[in-house]
Amino acid sequence: MALPGDAHAASGVLRDTMRNALHQRNAVVGMLILGFFVVIAVFADQLAGSTPDQVLIGVEQGVTKSSPPCIHLLGCPATEPEHLMGTDSNVRDEFSRVIHGTRVSLFVGFITVGFAILIGALLGLLAGYVGGWTDNLIMRTMDVLLVFPALLLAIGIVTALGQSLINAQLAIGIVGIPIYARIMRASVLSVKESDYVTAARALGESAFGLIFRRILPNAVTPLVVAATLGIASAVLDVAALSFLGLGAQPPLAEWGSMIGQESGRLFTAPHLIFFPGIALALTVFGFNLLGDGLRDALDPRLNR
Amino acid sequence: MTRYIVRRLLLTIPVLFGIVLTVFFLNRVLPGDTCHALLGERATAAQCEDFNHRQGFDRPIVVQFGDYLGQVSRGDLGASLRTSESVTSLLVERLPVTVELSAFALLFAVSVGVPLGILAANRRNSAIDVLTVAGANVGVSIPIFVLGLLLAFVFAILLKGTPLALPPSGRLSPGISIAPLAQTWGLADLGGPPRAILDFFSNMATFNALVTGNWSVLADALRHLVLPAIALGTIPLAIITRITRSSLLDVIGLDYIRTARAKGLSDQRVVRRHALPNAMLPVITIIGLQMGSLLGGAVLTETIFNLSGVGRAVSESIAARDYAVVQGFVLVIALGYLAINLIVDLSYAFLDPRIRLS
Secondary structure, eight states: OOTTTTTHHHHHHHHHHHHTTTTTTHHHHHHHHHHHHHHHHHTTTHHHSTTTTTTOOOTTTOOTTTTBOOOOOGOTTTOOOOOTTOTTTTSOBBHHHHHHHHHHHHHHHHHHHHHHHHHHHHHHHHHHHHHHHHHHHHHHHHHHHHSOOOOHHHHHHHHHHHHHHHHHHHHHHHHHHHHHHHHHHHHHHHHHHTTHHHHHHHOOOOHHHHIIIIIIHEEEEEHHHHHHHHHHHHHHHHHHHHTTTSSSSSSSSSSHHHHHOOOOOOOOOTTTHHHHHHHHHHHHHHHHHHHHHHHHHHGGGGOO | OOHHHHHHHHHHHHHHHHHHHHHHHHHHTTTTTTHHHHOOOOOHHHHHHHHHHHHHTOOOHHHHHHHHHHHHHHTTTBBBBBTTOOOHHHHHHHHHHHHHHHHHHHHHHHHHHHHHHHHHHHHSSHHHHHHHHHHHHTTTTTOOHHHHHHHIIIIIIITTTSSOOOOSSSOOOOOOOOOOOHHHOOTTOHHHHHHHHHHHHHTSSHHHHHTTTTTHHHHHHEEEEEEEEHHHHHHHHHHHHHHHHHHHHHHHHHHHHHHHHHOOOHHHHHIIIIIIIHHHHHHHHHHHHHHHHHHHHHHHHHHHTOOHHHHHHHHHHHHHHHHHHHHHHHHHHHHHHHHHHHHHHHHHHOHHHHHHHH
């Protein structure tokens, strides 16, 4: 049954936002950067040459540990083995590790925020739709979660659960829940009393149908914007936990833990910090630009 | 105004209770074995039972919570399970390092970010504006630990031996030390809370050196603060710049600004007297919010620059399952954050009559 102003119109908002985004310089640059990393992640095996965990001692002639980048085209002597980003302190090819790290970081970003949105949106939906003491209980709990500095709370959760990449993602996800719960609740409140929802209810639509067909589509656009910016900070925070040794564990090629492992060698092998550091910053930069662009595109004042 | 303040204060009570509850249960209910973490992996069951009994961990959790609540309300934060040192004295030792670091980071962020944001908004779409916006986007994207290591590399390694070289670790150079204020001022007999407060300020190297007029030590302490403060302050700097710019642009578009211009006021006067006061509200909120995230960033900054502050103390105590220390520290941090939010809200009411009268 089609009602005016229902899901079609709502998905129209999302479509308009996407179309506007194509006219936003930020969004386009962000998409290009992220597209670049997605290609790298998909073709990591083909691009990387060697596997990221392969220790090259005895495999390659003349390879040394923590050696700086050696590119034959740029004048590196042909007697030395070629490593675009040098080797790390375990004599692994840094280029291969940075390339494979792309997969981990993108995966981490999407899964972490996906989890936070799923739980946050459900809680926000429940709070907004049911109202009353349910609303109060849920939202006050969210307030308390927000009082703790995010990274500190995440450190606490990870230590309690045990140190692993999944637990780090879970912790960062939990810390992110209140943001999505708030957005969802606000959207639900704003459309719950609108005429088309009342009309749908009068026509006998079930609560399930009301929520998922009438209310939810209206909240999708602000959620998409928040999620894009959320991925940026999730990637940063999970990398920070890994840097502290609380997230990804060696030998997994994850940028944060790679930097953490080699941070003591800043003086002798700075390339082992810069290459994964630049990759990490660039990925986060891409998500931030895209999120900013989407937010601007959503702003009706810019709609002409 | 008084009514507003009272109402706002009453609203913090449930949140306060929620914080104490969360801190307590996060530490107790989640898996993890204090006994083995503290006594070692090979502690026997009998040893653990004895340990748990001595610490009161074998009592019902509700009783433990009631006890804890009573203790906290008396201002007693307990003692470290590992070293038996009182949590308060640990706080007096560690908190000043973090407060000093965060204060300088915030000072850097505000003193650069606000003018930069105003400049960018005043010259919208100029090269300065575009560069500022792009720079802010880069600023929020660089991980603290990457920026910190990068700064250390540039200023401690590349510029080594030049006048621009800066120390990458610690609070004071080796061989330089600073006497506690209690000793300098002959107050060694002082005890209780006044002594704790005095020691707290005394442990901030810059403050101590400043009030005792110890200029060479002050210079050394400041030199050690530059890199960590920039590393920690860059993300807030980027956010503050962005908010200042967009908030000022929003206000400049309003009718009363057009009126002010129509009256023939100079551009500078319009911005300074009419636009800025209104544009500053969101900026103040953001500055308050940033103080909370500074504490998270402090863990990373303190790790990189080898500073023994609260951030590192918490992450170390969590790893060692020293509940008492974690509880005490996190409680104080959350309270500090709550207090900052309160101050921000009150300053809001002070600046905007619509809020205090509603």
